[in-house]
Amino acid sequence: MRISVSVLSAALLAASVAAAAGDAYRGPLTLRLSTAQYRQIIGDVFGPTIKAGGRFEPDIRYKGLLQVGAGRVSVTASGIEQYDASARKIAEQVVSKENRDTLIPCKPQSADAPDDACARAFFAATGRLLYRRPLQADELDRRVAIAAASTKTMKDFYTGLATGLSTMLVAPNFLFRQENAEPDPAHPGQYRLDVYSKAAKLSFFLWNAGPDAKLLAAAESGELNTPKGLAKQVDRLLASPRLEAGVRAYFSDMFGFNELAYLGKDAALYPNFTVQVTADAQEQTLRTLIDLLLNQKGDYRDLFTVRKTFLTPILGSVYGVPVVAPDGGWTPYTYPENDPHSGVTMQVSFLALHSHPGRTSPTLRGKALREMVLCQRVPDPPGNVNFTVVQDTANPLYKTARERLNAHATEAMCTGCHKITDPMGLAMENFDTAGSFRQHENGVAIDARGELDGVKFSDGPGLNRALHDSPRTPACLVERLTAYAKGRALVPDESTVTKGFELDFAAAKYRLPDLMRKIATSDALYAVTPPQVANALPTEIAK
Amino acid sequence: MSHVSDLGRRRVLQGMLGGSAVTVGLPFLNGFLNSHGTALADGAQLPVSFATWFWGCGLNPGRWEPGQIGKFADLGPELKPLEAFKAKMNVYSGMKAFVDGKPFITHFSGAQAILTGSVPRAREFAQPSIDTLIADVIGTRTRFRSIEVACEGIATHSQSMRAGALVNPGEISPVALYGRIFGTGFKDPNAAEFTPDPAVMVRKSALSVVAEERQAFMNKLGAEDKQRLDEYFTSLRQLEQQLALELEKPAPLEACSVPGAVEEARPSTEIETAAINHALFAKLLTHALACGQTRVVNIVFGDALSTLRKAGGTQTHHEYTHEEPVDPKLGYQPEVAWFCTEIMRNLGVFLAELERIKEGDRTLLDRMLVLTGTDHGYAKIHSVENMPVMTIGNAGGRFKTGLHISAKGDPVSRVGLTVQQALGLPISTWGNDSMQTTKTITEIIA
Amino acid sequence: MRVFRQGLRVLVAAGALLVAGAAAAAESKSFVVNWFYMNNYYGGDVDCPEGLNPSSIDFYRREMVRLGYPKAEIDKILDGYPGAGDGRGPWVAIVVKRGNGKDDVYENPTTAPDPGLKVVQGRYAYGFNLDGRGAASPKGFEDPETGEKGVNNELYRLVGCIKSYRGGEGAAKRAAYPDYIWDVLRDRMPAWLVTVTSDNWKDGPATVTFDRALKTVVRDASGANVRLNMTYAIDPDPRGHNVVQGTIKNGVLTTDPANINFIADAFGLTPDLHFTKARVRLKMNADGTLSGVLGGYQAWAAFYWGNAGRAWTGEYLHSQDAVAIYYALKRMADANPDPKTGENRDISSAYAIEAIPAFTVSADDAMKARTGVRASRVP
Structure with a gap:
């Protein structure tokens, strides 16, 4: 029962922190690495042959982003067991006979006795990458000492080295991105992130990874604190192929793709919906947006009308199109003009995720568009609602989702919210819960008319154009991407900053890399209020 | 080294590191007491153990699934022999093996799906079975990393394997097994001397190094982050405490006793004879677990191509599955159903042995996780849909029980993934091709 | 059910584009064979009054x-x-x-001497009157679906009282052994494709093309069936290409007698199937799938080797007495007499076909896809 108590306390803690912190906090952050970031760093530091697995703590979504939730989570007792097991497993692989010659920069004097100089060299070099800053003298000394003690006990230098390495891999300095503040010399009385925190912020934003050697060098030399030096590094990171991983991470977070792993459909009704479909569907959307936003340097708003995508034969069977691809792999595919499947929110990754196992949900789909694409919050339904009419797809009186929702939303307390969500979601009714196209439901032709903020349309492509043209669409990306980069929810008065980004984004023809550059080079990203100040003035800032 | 030596309580261990291993008593920590203050904290003192129990030809669809999803009250008729254990078991229905266009090897592919998480392209490409993966983590300090038995007298029927070509043969003779476990090499867990494992000492010292840096880390944090990171350090301390317990002389295994000598049984595919062998094996394995000789056991009651038959009968269980007509009134194959029920009764015999061993106010079964395996969902048509899978025991509090998990269309590898994670294996994904899953069955993780 | 119907909608468009040689007024629908098995009628106790053959x-x-x-x-x-x-x-x-x-x-x-075999003595069997003698056909059955008399299906008569070949009712319709063989076989052999060209399945002439794909089938989430709407490239090998003419009447497509060859090229389970004077009856189901019966003569020696090739393993597992079956085949063969000995070399038979909508492309198109040219969808 020990474990369950810990899980429970973690949940309560998360709730209490959320309540206490409010959204006024603008101090330095302590963000837990996501599972993907953890793996990425291990791969970057030790190479692809080192396997990093484990069921790490679940991430928590806050204000639309897991990356923001990362500042609200901790490590529970069962979580630490996993981190510890993973740390030891990684360390064991790093010092293994196969890997030690390439991953350890020196050879010990003796294989079964301590060699402090060699251990120190290894810990200093590796620790700098894991901690995203040089190790302090006492941190390094402790590792050298534990390695020596362990070597003596186990009579093996490499076991000692693995012990020292595992202490870094399980340390909060590695598992959490801890930011530090320092006075900003350019703005007396104000604070900024110290240069290593700045480097980490930059690399996690653009690459979803820790800083590489060049970025750490730019931090160490102080170059990163100069506008020119910062611009140079931002350009370098944006020009790197690793930008793709960063963009994938952002949109996976924004579109809630972590939920896809748990998505299933009623196999009797939707036999084509297999686990490969969910995996391929996520990849389809990511390939589509990488191609448009990075390869084509396209307009972000076109993401909602884009016709060029990538398909596998399995996805082809869901969309009902023939796909011949080498060895079942990916092939580019362009939909005809006005095809209902144009636009990433008309892809399986969106349509199936925001539906029930056996039926669609115009409400869930509309809510997801509001929250993910337009950054508008839709209230949760009240607690005492009778959903029977909506859920019964076999009711002969209400054959389509529209009819069922109309019958359901007659009560005043329901209509308010359904008016926000349903007119968008109903325009997506030509897709069943698995994301396949349909013209009828229960034999009745589907009426896919809808509306978004006063713009009326007759079908899905119309909704796509409305999303494309809505000023909220680019504004939402700016706000959410800024929050993602910062790792926290934006404070109300920061809207002046995002407004500025919005103008620049429009001026740059809504090209994503330009927006990322703007955010990454802005002072606003690195400005902080030191914790003691934040603690002293919580109520003032909350206004 | 000054920062290392100036550690108060930790110095005790540091002194051991590099020196000779001596029995050291550590101060008893308050944290080890449970809320009643009566016993050691849950699950910490007695190690979790694992078993697989395998039979061939599955069960009849619709006749084993509990009547309710989630907390269930009624087991299907073919699981009725397990009625006594229903509060301690989970039943998983609806999960399947994905063949993905690979050759479908009947009576093999499905069994692999449950036990290795993968459907191999051919027998020789089979993945390691789950028990070996688990034994590599929890079985490294016991005399036997794992023990396999095959109740029909054919050693190669063992389902435990490192890889397709490396099957761990099953013991077929109860007398031989008795000799192996309780013969000359038997190590009495309640003997006087105790030597702490130096590897655990090292691990604990390593965690201590991290704990030492607590203050330096916390000093930089704001109030909210301090609260969060406090949770991290509390968790870290709990892990340290677990390791500290491992360094102490373990609580006596009061339940450990050496069973009396057993009689030899005749190897046979007659189900009645296999049942006699199984009962002998079950008793010996239970004592081996209670005495800490191993933490992983694997029982094959009937092989995948269930060659069990009634005494004097001519047709095997397997032949019945394919040849016996479905009784139009009953809606199932009655002879097959007899075999299914009888096989489950034997599973109940093993569980009853585990349950009989009292450890404080609980039983050996409570710190076990028994995973069942079989080859087909509906053997009549070689279906690998809706494979019957069960886990029994809560793995020392790591699993919630009494639940029926219905996960229609999901790969059956989800069960194995969840089992491994609950037992502390650092994996996030298991299985190949469509069998590959990251979907932990979170409903049952305690 | 809904899913199948949608697949069909798209298929109409894609099929027209992709299937070469379709007449302008006609449209082609392609399918992949989901199940193919010996279609053994089950009539309860009356089929085998002497009982079933021994285990x-x-x-x-x-x-x-x-x-x-x-x-x-x-x-x-x-x-x-x-x-x-x-x-x-x-x-x-x-x-x-x-x-x-x-x-x-x-x-x-x-x-070994002939131990004898208990055979079907019932009135009904699926299939066709293959010998053209109608109700007068010796030993003719009556088809339980069409009511046609003089149905020639001696292979069913022969195996129908062997336990593993015994069909059943409803969900158990497929007999255990044919069911097992197909389920194993379809994962190992290239998929079989059926393309029907007709005027939107209206009554009138129709063309049925049987082809072999370059790859195996892909199964759906149920595992029991083949995935809907997958794309298959057609193997250009002429051995597996068959075009037969037929007529749709009252929604049922029936083909004229022709030779039809199914090439499995799968080792160890069954030989390829070569049917002579074969006829096919197909109907389109409400969910867009296709089901029907193929009847034809096949060489009994090939059938014998399909089982006996597995020697004692197949024999004991499925209680198929190879010797008894050998003599029965020789005795019950009903077509294609050897000009020298006068002994019949072929035996009449019937198989069930169940097929699911699929896309087909030519092998050329498949190769182009590798080089970046893709097939596209008609809006």
């Missing part, structure tokens, strides 16, 4: 008695039968040489 242990015991083994020894030999299934059981060597004690009986079935 393998019983006919092995019978053969050992014939060979003169004392009862006590037979009991000993069969103790623990069949054992581990690994060929080490003491009975294996005996039954393999049960003819003359030295030769493999599966290769030389005539070394």
Whole structure:
């Protein structure tokens, strides 16, 4: 029962922190690495042959982003067991006979006795990458000492080295991105992130990874604190192929793709919906947006009308199109003009995720568009609602989702919210819960008319154009991407900053890399209020 | 080294590191007491153990699934022999093996799906079975990393394997097994001397190094982050405490006793004879677990191509599955159903042995996780849909029980993934091709 | 059900684009064969009034008695039968040489005497009147679906009282052995494709094309069926390409007699199927799938080897007495007499076909896809 108590306390803690912190906090952050970031760093530091697995703590979504939730989570007792097991497993692989010659920069004097100089060299070099800053003298000394003690006990230098390495891999300095503040010399009385925190912020934003050697060098030399030096590094990171991983991470977070792993459909009704479909569907959307936003340097708003995508034969069977691809792999595919499947929110990754196992949900789909694409919050339904009419797809009186929702939303307390969500979601009714196209439901032709903020349309492509043209669409990306980069929810008065980004984004023809550059080079990203100040003035800032 | 030596309580261990291993008593920590203050904290003192129990030809669809999803009250008729254990078991229905266009090897592919998480392209490409993966983590300090038995007298029927070509043969003779476990090499867990494992000492010292840096880390944090990171350090301390317990002389295994000598049984595919062998094996394995000789056991009651038959009968269980007509009134194959029920009764015999061993106010079964395996969902048509899978025991509090998990269309590898994670294996994904899953069955993780 | 219907909608458009040679007014629908199995009618107790044929242990015991083994020894030999299934059981060597004690009986079935086989004596069987003699056809059955008389299906008559070939009702319609064989086979062989070209399935002429794909089928989430709307490239190998003409009447498509070849090229399970004077009856189901019956003559020797090729393993597992089946095939063959001996070489049979909508592309298109040229969808 020990474990369950810990899980429970973690949940309560998360709730209490959320309540206490409010959204006024603008101090330095302590963000837990996501599972993907953890793996990425291990791969970057030790190479692809080192396997990093484990069921790490679940991430928590806050204000639309897991990356923001990362500042609200901790490590529970069962979580630490996993981190510890993973740390030891990684360390064991790093010092293994196969890997030690390439991953350890020196050879010990003796294989079964301590060699402090060699251990120190290894810990200093590796620790700098894991901690995203040089190790302090006492941190390094402790590792050298534990390695020596362990070597003596186990009579093996490499076991000692693995012990020292595992202490870094399980340390909060590695598992959490801890930011530090320092006075900003350019703005007396104000604070900024110290240069290593700045480097980490930059690399996690653009690459979803820790800083590489060049970025750490730019931090160490102080170059990163100069506008020119910062611009140079931002350009370098944006020009790197690793930008793709960063963009994938952002949109996976924004579109809630972590939920896809748990998505299933009623196999009797939707036999084509297999686990490969969910995996391929996520990849389809990511390939589509990488191609448009990075390869084509396209307009972000076109993401909602884009016709060029990538398909596998399995996805082809869901969309009902023939796909011949080498060895079942990916092939580019362009939909005809006005095809209902144009636009990433008309892809399986969106349509199936925001539906029930056996039926669609115009409400869930509309809510997801509001929250993910337009950054508008839709209230949760009240607690005492009778959903029977909506859920019964076999009711002969209400054959389509529209009819069922109309019958359901007659009560005043329901209509308010359904008016926000349903007119968008109903325009997506030509897709069943698995994301396949349909013209009828229960034999009745589907009426896919809808509306978004006063713009009326007759079908899905119309909704796509409305999303494309809505000023909220680019504004939402700016706000959410800024929050993602910062790792926290934006404070109300920061809207002046995002407004500025919005103008620049429009001026740059809504090209994503330009927006990322703007955010990454802005002072606003690195400005902080030191914790003691934040603690002293919580109520003032909350206004 | 000054920062290392100036550690108060930790110095005790540091002194051991590099020196000779001596029995050291550590101060008893308050944290080890449970809320009643009566016993050691849950699950910490007695190690979790694992078993697989395998039979061939599955069960009849619709006749084993509990009547309710989630907390269930009624087991299907073919699981009725397990009625006594229903509060301690989970039943998983609806999960399947994905063949993905690979050759479908009947009576093999499905069994692999449950036990290795993968459907191999051919027998020789089979993945390691789950028990070996688990034994590599929890079985490294016991005399036997794992023990396999095959109740029909054919050693190669063992389902435990490192890889397709490396099957761990099953013991077929109860007398031989008795000799192996309780013969000359038997190590009495309640003997006087105790030597702490130096590897655990090292691990604990390593965690201590991290704990030492607590203050330096916390000093930089704001109030909210301090609260969060406090949770991290509390968790870290709990892990340290677990390791500290491992360094102490373990609580006596009061339940450990050496069973009396057993009689030899005749190897046979007659189900009645296999049942006699199984009962002998079950008793010996239970004592081996209670005495800490191993933490992983694997029982094959009937092989995948269930060659069990009634005494004097001519047709095997397997032949019945394919040849016996479905009784139009009953809606199932009655002879097959007899075999299914009888096989489950034997599973109940093993569980009853585990349950009989009292450890404080609980039983050996409570710190076990028994995973069942079989080859087909509906053997009549070689279906690998809706494979019957069960886990029994809560793995020392790591699993919630009494639940029926219905996960229609999901790969059956989800069960194995969840089992491994609950037992502390650092994996996030298991299985190949469509069998590959990251979907932990979170409903049952305690 | 809804899903199938949608697949069809798109298919109409894609099929028209992709299937070359379709007449302007006609449209083509393509399907992948989901199930193909011997279509054995199940009529309850009346089909086999003499009872079912014995299980393998019983006919092995019978053969050992014939060979003169004392009862006590037979009991000993069969103790623990069949054992581990690994060929080490003491009975294996005996039954393999049960003819003359030295030769493999599966290769030389005539070394053993004919033990006889209980056969179907019922009135009904699926299939067609293949010999063209209508109700006057000797030993003709009546098709339970169409009511056609003089249906020739001697293979069903022959195997219909063997347990593993015995069909059933409803969900158990597919007999255990044909069901098993197909389920194993379809994962190992290139998919079989059916394309029907007609005027939107209205009554009138239609063309049915059977092809073989370059790859195996892909299954759906149920695992029991093939995935809907997958794309298959057609193998250009002419051996597997068959075009037959037919007529749709009252929604049922029936083809004219023709030779139809199904090429599995799958090792070890069954030979390829070569049907002569074959006819096919297909209907489109409400969910867009296709189901029907294929009837035709096939060489009985090929059928024999399909089973006996697996020697004792297939025989004991599925209680198929190879010797009894051999003599029965020879005796019951009903077409294509050998000009020298006068003995019939072919036997009439019927198989069930169940197919699911799919896309087909030519092998050329598939190759172009590799080089970046893609097929596109008609809006």
